[in-house]
Amino acid sequence: MTAGSEGKRRFRGLFYPSSVAVIGATDREGSVGRKITENLIQDFGGEIVPVNPNRDEVLGLKAYPDMGSAPKDVDLAVIAVPPSIVNQTLRQVGEEEVKNVVVITAGFSEAGSEGVARERKLQEIAEEYNLKLVGPNSLGIINTASNLKATFGPEEPISGSISFMSQSGALITAVLDWAEDQRVGFHNVVSLGNKAVLDETDFLRAWDEDENTDVIIGYLEGIEDGGSFISVAREVSKSTPIVMIKSGSTESGARAVSSHTGTLAGSEEAYEAALRQAGVLRVGNLQKLFDFAEVLESQPVPPTDNVAIITNAGGPGVLATDAIGGSDLNLASFGDETLDRLSDLLPEEANIYNPIDVLGDADIKRFRKTADIVMDDPKIGAIILISYPSAMVNYGELAEVMMDVQEKKSKPLISCLMGGKRVREAEEKLRQIGIPNYDGPDRAVYSLEALSRYKEIREREYRPPENFDVDESRARKILSRIKDRSENRLGVEAMDLLEAYGIPTPESQIVEGPGEAESVARKMGDEVVMKIVSPDILHKSDIGGVKVGISPENARDAYEDLVVRARNYQSDATLLGVQIQEMADLDSNIETILGMNRDPQFGPLLMFGLGGIFVEILEDTSFRVAPITADEAEEMIHELESAPIFKGIRGKNPVDIEKVAENIQRLSQMVTDIPSILELDINPLLVSSDGVQAIDLRLTVDEEKLEV
Ligand code: ADP
Ligand code: MG
Numbered sequence: 001m002t003a004g005s006e007g008k009r010r011f012r013g014l015f016y017p018s019s020v021a022v023i024g025a026t027d028r029e030g031s032v033g034r035k036i037t038e039n040l041i042q043d044f045g046g047e048i049v050p051v052n053p054n055r056d057e058v059l060g061l062k063a064y065p066d067m068g069s070a071p072k073d074v075d076l077a078v079i080a081v082p083p084s085i086v087n088q089t090l091r092q093v094g095e096e097e098v099k100n101v102v103v104i105t106a107g108f109s110e111a112g113s114e115g116v117a118r119e120r121k122l123q124e125i126a127e128e129y130n131l132k133l134v135g136p137n138s139l140g141i142i143n144t145a146s147n148l149k150a151t152f153g154p155e156e157p158i159s160g161s162i163s164f165m166s167q168s169g170a171l172i173t174a175v176l177d178w179a180e181d182q183r184v185g186f187h188n189v190v191s192l193g194n195k196a197v198l199d200e201t202d203f204l205r206a207w208d209e210d211e212n213t214d215v216i217i218g219y220l221e222g223i224e225d226g227g228s229f230i231s232v233a234r235e236v237s238k239s240t241p242i243v244m245i246k247s248g249s250t251e252s253g254a255r256a257v258s259s260h261t262g263t264l265a266g267s268e269e270a271y272e273a274a275l276r277q278a279g280v281l282r283v284g285n286l287q288k289l290f291d292f293a294e295v296l297e298s299q300p301v302p303p304t305d306n307v308a309i310i311t312n313a314g315g316p317g318v319l320a321t322d323a324i325g326g327s328d329l330n331l332a333s334f335g336d337e338t339l340d341r342l343s344d345l346l347p348e349e350a351n352i353y354n355p356i357d358v359l360g361d362a363d364i365k366r367f368r369k370t371a372d373i374v375m376d377d378p379k380i381g382a383i384i385l386i387s388y389p390s391a392m393v394n395y396g397e398l399a400e401v402m403m404d405v406q407e408k409k410s411k412p413l414i415s416c417l418m419g420g421k422r423v424r425e426a427e428e429k430l431r432q433i434g435i436p437n438y439d440g441p442d443r444a445v446y447s448l449e450a451l452s453r454y455k456e457i458r459e460r461e462y463r464p465p466e467n468f469d470v471d472e473s474r475a476r477k478i479l480s481r482i483k484d485r486s487e488n489r490l491g492v493e494a495m496d497l498l499e500a501y502g503i504p505t506p507e508s509q510i511v512e513g514p515g516e517a518e519s520v521a522r523k524m525g526d527e528v529v530m531k532i533v534s535p536d537i538l539h540k541s542d543i544g545g546v547k548v549g550i551s552p553e554n555a556r557d558a559y560e561d562l563v564v565r566a567r568n569y570q571s572d573a574t575l576l577g578v579q580i581q582e583m584a585d586l587d588s589n590i591e592t593i594l595g596m597n598r599d600p601q602f603g604p605l606l607m608f609g610l611g612g613i614f615v616e617i618l619e620d621t622s623f624r625v626a627p628i629t630a631d632e633a634e635e636m637i638h639e640l641e642s643a644p645i646f647k648g649i650r651g652k653n654p655v656d657i658e659k660v661a662e663n664i665q666r667l668s669q670m671v672t673d674i675p676s677i678l679e680l681d682i683n684p685l686l687v688s689s690d691g692v693q694a695i696d697l698r699l700t701v702d703e704e705k706l707e708v
Helices: 003-015 032-043 083-095 112-128 169-181 201-209 225-238 251-261 267-276 284-300 315-324 335-344 364-376 397-408 421-434 441-459 472-484 497-499 512-525 552-567 614-618 629-640 643-647 657-673
Strands: 019-023 046-052 074-080 100-102 132-134 140-143 149-150 158-166 185-191 215-220 242-246 279-284 308-313 383-385 413-417 510-511 528-533 546-550 578-582 590-599 603-610 621-625 677-688 691-694 698-701
Touching: 003 100, 003 132, 003 140, 019 083, 032 046, 032 149, 074 083, 083 100, 083 383, 140 242, 149 251, 158 169, 169 185, 169 284, 201 215, 201 225, 225 242, 225 267, 225 441, 225 621, 242 267, 242 284, 251 546, 267 603, 267 621, 279 284, 279 441, 279 578, 279 590, 284 441, 284 510, 308 315, 308 364, 308 441, 315 383, 315 441, 335 364, 364 383, 364 397, 383 397, 383 441, 397 421, 413 421, 413 441, 472 497, 472 657, 510 512, 512 528, 512 552, 512 578, 528 552, 546 552, 552 578, 590 657, 603 629, 603 657, 621 629, 629 643, 629 657, 657 677, 657 691
Parallel strands: 019 046, 019 074, 074 100, 100 132, 158 185, 158 215, 215 242, 242 279, 308 383, 383 413
Antiparallel strands: 140 149, 140 185, 510 578, 528 546, 528 578, 590 603, 590 677, 603 621, 677 691, 677 698
16 A cells, blocks of 8 residues: 555545544533534534533533543544543543544643643554544644534635645634635645644645645644655645745744744754755745645646736836846747737737737727737747726626636736726636736736746656765774764864765875874875864864975974964864875865755755855855755755856866766765764865865764764
C-alpha cells in the first residue's frame, strides 16, 4: 500500500463521520461545549452524541454519561473537557474503538512543563489506540462537503475547493470571516493546534489525494519534521498548488512565535529555502494568500510569461505596465498579424501596442473582438483586462464576454473592473465563472506571477541528489580527532576531511618548528602561505596569523613571528603548529564561501555566497536544505546577485559553474552522511575556470554524535 492510499483511508472517518460524539457537550451559555454542539446540530446530517455525566439531555439531544454507555458506532469524538481529564477521556475513546479525535481543550505543550508532560501522555495513548488525532488546543475541523462543522468558531464558510490548515485558531476565525466577505469558499478547514499527532504533512498528503481540494493553503508557525515536509510537499505540489503564510519572518516575529506555541521557530533562511525546494508558494499576508488561492483554483497556468493588457483608459494601463516591469513577467510585444488585425479593428486614435488602449468610447463588442485577437496570438500567455466605468460598458455584459473569450482558449484572463457598486454585481458573476477580479492592476500582476511560478513548480523535474564516490569512514576518523581536544572545533588541520569527500584543496602540511617550516617550504615552491593553527584562533588573519608570499629563506622567521603573534593574542592558546600551504593565484580566482549549519527543524542548511572580504559587507548568499540536487546546486550559484561575475570579468575566464555545483553537492553529501558535523565553513572556496579549491576550513563537531 502506498502512503497516498493510506492517507485517503486515514481521513475518511475524520471528515466524513456518520456519527460524532461531543465529549463535554453542555447547555451552558457561552461554553465551548455548547457552541460545538450547536454548530453540529445546525447542519450535520449524521448522528450527534452528546457526552456529559451531569446531564440527560443537551440542547434537546439525549446525552450519555460516558463513552462506554454511548452508542457504539461513533466515528469521530470531539473532546472539550477540562485539561486534567482529557487523557482519561481519550483512553475511554480508544477503548470504545473510536478512531478519530479532535481535542479542543488547551493546556498542553503551549502551557508550561505540566502541559508538556500531559501532551506526551496524550501522544502515548493516541499511539496505543492508533488514533487519528487533531490538536490538542485546536479550534476544530470543518468539511463543507459533509456539512461537518466540529468547531466552536462562529463562522460558517461557504463551500469551495480550497482546503486550509492553520496552526493558529484565532487566525482561522479571522480568515473565515474575511473569506466570507470576499466570497471565498472552502472544502476542508483544519485547526492543527499543537500537532501532537497529525501535522501539516499528514494533511498535505490527504488533500492531495482528495478530489474536492484544488488548492491547499496554510498558516504555519513551525514545521514538525522538516525533511518529510519537504519531500511530501515536493510531490504534492506537482498536482495541487500549495500556498503558505509563514509567520515569524522577522526576528522579533520569530520570538513571538516561539513564546506563543512552544514551537522552536526555524531560521528564516531555512524556511525560505525549504519552502522553495518543496514547491510551496510563500506569501506574506492574507490578501495574497487568497488572491493566490483564487487564481490557482480558477485559472489555467499561462503557456508563456508574456502578458497583454487591454484597457479603456490610459492611466491604469500604465500602472499595470509598471507592475509587470517589477515582476518576473514580460509585457508582450505582438506579432505582425495581431497588429494588423488590431489596426483594422480599432479607431485610429487607439493604441494597438501593448498596453492596448481601446479608448473610453469602447463598447462591449470592441472589447470582445480585441480580446479574441490577442488570445489568438500564440506568443501571448495571459491577458489583463482593465475597464473604467463608462456609459458604453455594462460590467455584467463585459463579464460574460470575458467568460466566452476565456472558454475558447486555455490562457489565463484576469479582470480589473474599476468602480464601486457597478463592480460588485459583475464581480459575483465573474466569481461564478471563475475569473478573478481585482481592484488594482498590481494584484492582477502578482496573481498572474503566482500562476507562472506554479507552472514552473509543476513542470520542474526532480532528479535525486547524485551519490559521489567518497571515503566516508576516513572522514569519520578525521572527525574523531576532536576527542583529544578541549574544544569541539577543528580548523585547517582537518583539511583532509574535504579531500575524503573529493573537494579539492591545495597541497599543505602542518609543521611544528622553524627548521621543519623551512624545509617543507623549500619543497613546496618559490613562495608559500603560512597560517597559525590553533583551535583558539577563529579568524587567523585578524591577528596577523596568515602570511602570504613567503619565500623558503623567510620561512623560519615567519614561523617564529606567527607563534609570537598567537601568544600575544592569547598567552595560553593551544598551538598545533603552522600550516605551510601552496600559494593560490588570487588574481585568476574569485573567493566564495561555502558553508553549512544545522537548522533545528530542517537539518543541514547549506550556504553559498561571495566570500573573502566581501562576505559580511555584501551578504550576497543563497541557501538550500541538504541533501540537494544538481539543479538546486546550480540555482544556489545563479541566485547570487553577483552571479554575473562568474561569467568572467576583467579578462578572467568564466568560472566552471558545473564544478562549483558539483562541490556544493559533495559538501551536501558530507553533511547528510555525517550528522556530527554541526557547522562548517569553507572560506574562501576559490573558484575559477579550472574548478575550485578550498583554502580554509573551520568546523564544529558534536562529540556525542561521533561514530567511527
Ligand atoms: P582566516 O579566514 O582565518 O583569516 P584564511 O586561511 O582564510 O584565514 O586566509 C585569509 C586570506 O588569506 C584568504 O581569504 C586569502 O585571501 C588569503 N589566503 C589564504 N590562503 C591562501 C593561499 N593558499 N593562497 C593565496 N591566498 C591565500
Ligand atoms: Mg578564512
